[in-house]
Amino acid sequence: MKIATWNVNSLRVRLEQVCDWLGKVNPDFLALQETKLTDENFPSAAFEALGYQTLFSGQPTYNGVALISRETPTDVLTNLKGMQDPQHRVLGATYGKIRILNLYVPNGQSIDSEKYQYKLQWLKKLDLQLADDLAHYERLVVLGDFNIAPEDNDVHDPAAWEDDILVSPLERAALERIKKLGLTDVFRLFDQEDKSFSWWDYRAAAFRRNRGLRIDLILASKSLSQACSYCRIDTEPRKLERPSDHTPVVAEFSL
DNA sequence: ATGGTGGCGCGGCCA
Numbered sequence: 001m002k003i004a005t006w007n008v009n010s011l012r013v014r015l016e017q018v019c020d021w022l023g024k025v026n027p028d029f030l031a032l033q034e035t036k037l038t039d040e041n042f043p044s045a046a047f048e049a050l051g052y053q054t055l056f057s058g059q060p061t062y063n064g065v066a067l068i069s070r071e072t073p074t075d076v077l078t079n080l081k082g083m084q085d086p087q088h089r090v091l092g093a094t095y096g097k098i099r100i101l102n103l104y105v106p107n108g109q110s111i112d113s114e115k116y117q118y119k120l121q122w123l124k125k126l127d128l129q130l131a132d133d134l135a136h137y138e139r140l141v142v143l144g145d146f147n148i149a150p151e152d153n154d155v156h157d158p159a160a161w162e163d164d165i166l167v168s169p170l171e172r173a174a175l176e177r178i179k180k181l182g183l184t185d186v187f188r189l190f191d192q193e194d195k196s197f198s199w200w201d202y203r204a205a206a207f208r209r210n211r212g213l214r215i216d217l218i219l220a221s222k223s224l225s226q227a228c229s230y231c232r233i234d235t236e237p238r239k240l241e242r243p244s245d246h247t248p249v250v251a252e253f254s255l
Numbered sequence: 256a257t258g259g260t261g262g263c264g265c266g267g268c269c270a
Contacts, residue, residue: 009261009262062268107269109270202261204258204260
């Protein structure tokens with residue numbers, strides 16, 4: 001089973017790139033974030049033409065998440081436990097024996113922003129949701145744009161980023177809490193190149209200079225992480241004309 | 256360089 005995550009920063013703009021990528025990589029599941037589309041505008045036909053089914057939770061202009069899959073989803077979730085968030089950032093579904101939770105974690109803007117408090121509150125709600133999910137689903141994948149770089153080796157210049165948004169201690173503590181519930185960042189199960197990142201700012205030629213962060217993660221429950229055969233970041237889409245600022249992360253599980 | 260670029264949508268917000 002091959003599963004991937006990609007923050008596309010507008011599915012309208014990136015649709016052709018996403019379809020080309022699906023044709024090349026052929027994942028069983030693709031979790032998308034920042035689709036920036038209303039549900040009535042979701043381009044399902046393009047995915048159906050490639051043999052995929054679609055599930056989405058969108059809104060105008062901002063946010064929006066989707067799951068592209070070979071199988072049919074059941075038990076769909078669009079809000080964290082105890083939340084009625086007008087920002088559409090969550091999409092959970094069951095596919096056979098696999099439970100998938102696709103997340104677009106709030107960015108937080110800066111640590112003195114109200115948006116940072118929203119991010120921290122959101123991550124507390126996520127804690128409750130994941131405790132519940134882990135109790136119910138043995139095979140759980142939680143993936144998406146976490147907007148948190150877990151460790152200093154996930155940051156191009158840790159000194160420059162110290163205490164900044166995406167790396168601040170409270171955010172990292174929230175991610176640690178989540179992992180301690182029983183989820184593994186499968187990228188770090190394997191040897192990886194130094195300075196492996198999944199996001200680079202559009203500004204200041206950050207991609208060319210590899211000034212990035214690894215903030216797009218695939219977390220797996222114990223039985224799944226033991227079955228993980230690889231996890232890699234595919235930097236090819238970031239090299240295209242008019243790319244997303246994020247690039248896909250892919251993991252395979254031998255099931 | 257306290258800026259820079261990109262998406263949405265047409266001014267200003269968000270990342």
